[in-house]
Amino acid sequence: MTSTAIGRRVAAATVLAGVALTGCAPPSTAASAPARSVTPFSSSMATPTPTPTPSRTPSVRPTPTATHSPVAITSPRATASARATASARATASARAPTAPSTTTSVAALPPSTTSGSLAGKVVVIDPGHNGGNAAHPEIINQLVSAGTFRKPCDTTGTATNGGYPEYAFTMDVALRLASILRAQGAKVVLTRSSSAGVGPCINVRAAIGNEAHADAAISIHADGGPSTGYGFHVIAPGSIGTNSSIVKPSYQLALDVRSGYATGTGEHTATYIATNGLTVRTDLGGLNLSTVPKVFIECANMRNAADAARLTSAAFRQRAAVGIAAGITAFLTGR
Ligand code: ZN
Numbered sequence: 001m002t003s004t005a006i007g008r009r010v011a012a013a014t015v016l017a018g019v020a021l022t023g024c025a026p027p028s029t030a031a032s033a034p035a036r037s038v039t040p041f042s043s044s045m046a047t048p049t050p051t052p053t054p055s056r057t058p059s060v061r062p063t064p065t066a067t068h069s070p071v072a073i074t075s076p077r078a079t080a081s082a083r084a085t086a087s088a089r090a091t092a093s094a095r096a097p098t099a100p101s102t103t104t105s106v107a108a109l110p111p112s113t114t115s116g117s118l119a120g121k122v123v124v125i126d127p128g129h130n131g132g133n134a135a136h137p138e139i140i141n142q143l144v145s146a147g148t149f150r151k152p153c154d155t156t157g158t159a160t161n162g163g164y165p166e167y168a169f170t171m172d173v174a175l176r177l178a179s180i181l182r183a184q185g186a187k188v189v190l191t192r193s194s195s196a197g198v199g200p201c202i203n204v205r206a207a208i209g210n211e212a213h214a215d216a217a218i219s220i221h222a223d224g225g226p227s228t229g230y231g232f233h234v235i236a237p238g239s240i241g242t243n244s245s246i247v248k249p250s251y252q253l254a255l256d257v258r259s260g261y262a263t264g265t266g267e268h269t270a271t272y273i274a275t276n277g278l279t280v281r282t283d284l285g286g287l288n289l290s291t292v293p294k295v296f297i298e299c300a301n302m303r304n305a306a307d308a309a310r311l312t313s314a315a316f317r318q319r320a321a322v323g324i325a326a327g328i329t330a331f332l333t334g335r
Helices: 003-009 080-093 166-183 202-211 244-265 305-311 314-333
Strands: 107-109 122-127 143-145 150-152 187-190 216-223 233-237 278-281 294-301
Touching: 122 166, 122 202, 143 202, 166 187, 166 216, 166 314, 216 244, 216 314, 233 244, 244 278, 244 294, 244 314, 294 305, 305 314
Parallel strands: 122 187, 122 216, 216 294, 233 278
Antiparallel strands: 107 187, 143 150, 233 294
16 A cells, blocks of 8 residues: 555544554453453454444443343344344444545445345455554544544554464455355455555444445454463444344344354364353444444454464464354354
8 A cells, every 4th residue: 555545545634642553452351351241442452433323422431331231142043023123223223424534445245146045135344453554543543433432443453473463364354254255145345355555443344334234244353362362252242322223133143153163263262351252342333333233253362372373374264264154144044
């Protein structure tokens, strides 16, 4: 990418102080995260978010006390009617102000087939971070809505100790996943199509899913946890009020993705965060602002040597994509 191109794209950027080079989750939050509690997300993991309800008073920080009591999805599978309702609401309230053009262009990949188990389904894939983020703190440090509070537009993401960046990993898995889902007949929309740009902001990433009326959306990340911890985890949204209609279907999506990913990759569930590979959070703009069923997956811990070895393997990334696709397919088809 060229800085001039970026400059053009982001004409209105406000310059803020330096960019925090951080991973997705603070190592310190790890170990003792209670089951399904809202694990404080490091500000490093800014997730894109559209600005839906203007009426919400932006409080400075998310209240970690929220409602994560087990979103009581006891039955493993959301009912069809619940999904339909969520989807209807999503459609109704979808329009979030589209963000400025700090974004890379949205790549809409046309379905490659008109049949298949996912025909008629729309899946939005959000590869976390971007390659130009580190060089453009003036863009990614801008505060944007994350629901009831504001967060930086985006973050740099983490990297393995060997220098393999998270943004490259997430893009690679996203493209592999897109191919698999398209082959099954789904329409796939990516929130970014290369690693040569900056952003998009977390609110925009969420808005892309909303505007596509996605049947399922997923943000792909890899964590920057403590080096002794390893494994993957999936993050489902807790309710902040405005997103209440997606909480239940998203939880089901999280269960399905967790299962598909574990089976597809053999990756252990995280040993340093979440519980059994699953957590519910209300501090992520990308989930708070979503009006469609959405989850995050932290595919492994980039700071752990064994995980890093897997993440840097193309064969593993293919298995990751296959596993995530299996989870999404299970969710969309009800198995
Ligand atoms: Zn990340």
